[in-house]
Amino acid sequence: MTLHTTVLIKRIFAIALLVMAASSANAQQGYENLANPVKTDNPDKIEVLEFFWYGCPHCFQFEPHIKEWLETKPDNVEFKSVAAPLNPAWKVHSQAFYAAEILGVLDQFHEPMFNAIHKDKKAMRKPKDIAKLAESLGIDGDKFAKTMKSFAVDAKIRQSLQKAQEVGISAVPTVVINGKYRTSGSVAGSYPNLINVLNQLIAQESEG
Secondary structure, X not given: OOHHHHHHHHHHHHHHHHHHHHHHHHHHOOOEEOOOOOOOOOOOOEEXXXXXXXXXXXXXXXXXXXXXXXXXXXXXXXXXXXXXXXXXXXXXXXXXXXXXXXXXXXXXXXXXXXXXXXXXXXXOOOHHHHHHHHHHOOOOHHHHHHHHOOHHHHHHHHHHHHHHHHOOOOOOOEEEEOOOEEEEHHHHOOHHHHHHHHHHHHHHHHHO
């Protein structure tokens, strides 16, 4: 091995240690840097994406925290829920979410859907059961069921899966901030701390 090769290997090793140290430091702070930052939909806003699944008990536990945060979120922040079906079995719930979004009834539907599954212990895996829930909320059940099977909903599901792949989502709930940072309850240590981390990163991005 030549002297030049030895020096090069030492430099590569030193860089690797720095990268690992930075990653570890970020993890201790409650977030991870995305390996490949992605463009956000609106560069004039700080984008916050919450990846979730209606059937996830952790998402249900996190929901009150994100709901409370939304009441006081800064004006320069654009929040979006993303119902990417990371598991094919999740698809019907993703269809329900995007149908409600397209029909403009998400505020009526979102919390009752969570409650039906986690409080009332209903699986809600059949479109007819989901349409029946929508109907009980004053939403046209037939229209809701048809929208769940629509091309527009399929397109949104494809987009959600692409976004999940771009930002490296493998579990829910996970929050991605401005296409640069990723955090979750396990990374942040708790849901209250996740909200603290979220606010810190928003402040950091606002200053930048």
